[in-house]
Amino acid sequence: MSARIDAAAPFPANVRAFTTLRHGAGASQAPFDTFNLGNFRAADGDDADVVARNRAELVERFGLPSAPHWLHQVHGIDVVRFDAPALPPPQPSPVNGGGGESGQDENPWRVMHPPPLAGEGWGGGEPVADAAVTSVPGVVLAILTADCLPVVFASKCGDEIAAAHAGWPGLSKGMLEATLAAMRTSASDVLAWIGPAAGPSRYEVGREVFDAFVAHDAGAATCFVPTREGHWLADLPALARRRLVAAGMSAGDIRGGDLCTLSDPARFFSHRRDGRSGRMATIAWLA
Template sequence: MRHPALLQADWPAPAGVHGFTTLRHGAGVSAPPFETFNLGLRCGDALDAAMANRDELSRIGGLPSSPAWLQQVHGVGVVRVSEGPRIKGTPPQPVRPSGAAFGRSSDREPLVRDRSSSPPALAGEGAVDSEPEADAAVTSTSGTVLAILTADCLPVLLCSRDGDEIGAAHAGWRGLAAGVLEATVAAMRTPADRLMAWLGPAAGPDDYEIGVEVYDAFVSRDWRAGAAFASTRPNHWRVDLYALARRRLQQAGIEPDAIHGGGLSTIGEPDRFFSHRRDARTGRMATLAWFE
């Protein structure tokens, strides 16, 4: 659905696959500094305002169901979401896709968990409590809406060329370096060479300056990743998250010409995007996907 508060994903997705990122204005009721379309519940905004914005998102976005929101922790956890009644108090059960070994950095906890229930109706604190701790989600169930919150981190949408499976990942620099995109691709039932990706709005390469910690997190493991960094002063670089994400997705098996998006900057476009790096106390955009 076209709306001034929504930025449509620009990718050749199959008919029936929907994806977009929300903008900070054009809808919503949040007061400064979260004006006006903040979708985050943990950034300091009034809960009733953020919940009202989520209700409005469902209306203007034409969503077929309540989004499967996540508690994002800058990790590599992936949740598989499917329909079914939620049993109150029952946590998502761990599953492991065949042919892959998964684990968080400790290798003690399964990476992919099955959320075999539909999200609850958005109604205050219950919505917060129901959100599983993860930084990516995948689904093969039509009408299930995946959602990622960002304010400089990179949101990535995935879909099969057949349009029968989708994924969404939150790729800040920590998660990107740790392998959240590779984990999301591996969690999908569709082979990587049958997937396409869209890179949503993130901190742009002309605006995002980082230090040694970020540089080393990538270059110490892959010296070719150095091409995504441009030196600005001693021990500081501008980093191209889009270039790093494209490299990771290609290494995971996605064809280069199947990776779309990029070229935006949340830091550099204050009229359109929230940016934590720019404003510190700010709201969150949502990037959503589903298929019919």
């Protein structure tokens, strides 16, 4: 049984990207069975030693060039750049803001250098951020999800990548725009793949979510289908595409978004569906 899905995007040959599946590897017990890679915030009670073994298996099974840089994800819009492989604990290198000359006017998004680190305990020392960027071969980026959008970015020439975690809070606040702004590559020269996430036929949301997007972009209402009073089915991948195109990407350079975590329990963890759930990892690096 396969334990991963490769990114379905025309990335350059040296760009590697995939999302893990819930089965086919790992040793976690139900309801985290079996390839749970979540940290102390995202694992909902799985055994820390088992998760550590699952993460070690991830590196060995898929021949990763180094241990992944795990993040302490908080549904925010902060981005960190890594210029060296992960060490225990990870030590990101200082960077300037991406997207040209640094400055508040050109780049309102924050690229942390170095980022704040999570506290003590399982997952302590992980940078507090929801996206990461690198231009260094062999540096492995990692995003944890179980319904939220995992998005991998790559420059068309293959010299820079990024990976972002975007649930509805981060997506509505500008997580994907922040990631593009943190890259040194112009948005028009970036390719993107949207990995498995809550799909538009199953992801029902309330007024808070609808208003968060429509307040920013009235046209975003087309990504919501009414179900009952004050509730809609939300198309997160479509919302992501709208925001990426508005940020300068070409619609034809954005792929994926057709795999639903909610409707495929055999392959994907889903926090919305199961309550207590493991996490998949979306992994990317430059070979």
